[in-house]
Amino acid sequence: MKAETWTILGCGIFFALIAPIYWLLTEDPTGTSALVMTTLLCALLGFYLAVVAKQIPDRPEDRSDGEIADGAGEQGFFPPYSWWPLFAAMALAVCALGIVFGWWLFIIGAGFGAVMVCGWIFEYYRGIHAH
Incomplete structure (x- = not known):
């Protein structure tokens, strides 16, 4: 999860840097508010992924010596069908x-x-x- 966390947080930092530049160049409130909300969404998702990464001790995907067989077994709870x-x-x-x-x-x-x-x-x- 560490790679996913930094990817999303990197996008959030990018949007945080772009939003004021966009506002100064265009003075468009709609696009600026969309960029700000995108920044906040990336921050929220990055925070969630960071919390989940701390709860999971060590995923095979995060290790450089991880094998495909290391990911075998139960993957979690998936709810059945629901009406x-x-x-x-x-x-x-x-x-x-x-x-x-x-x-x-x-x-x-x-x-x-x-x-x-x-x-x-x-x-x-x-x-x-x-x-």
């Missing part, structure tokens, strides 16, 4: 239609959306995937 994102998106679509057609429909969609998001969050606490 909750589909129904949460449908509830969001009902909310969007509610803004167009009437607030009563928005309230119905928000109610269903709250149930769907709660189900999505807590899906691993019941059923066959319970811990």
Whole structure:
């Protein structure tokens, strides 16, 4: 993760240097704010990758003497299929239609959306995937 961290942080430093130069040359607030937000996004992602790199002791990809066989075995937890994102998106679509057609429909969609998001969050606490 160390290589990924420095790649993203290097991009963030580049955008941090370019943003004021862009502002001085063009005085365009839209492009400047986009560059600033890109800088902040790179900083956020770089920080996350640095934290994760400290939690993982030693990856074979980070060692110069690493072999392909060193990466064998369990790679982590990957969640199984889930229907909750589909129904949460449908509830969001009902909310969007509610803004167009009437607030009563928005309230119905928000109610269903709250149930769907709660189900999505807590899906691993019941059923066959319970811990």
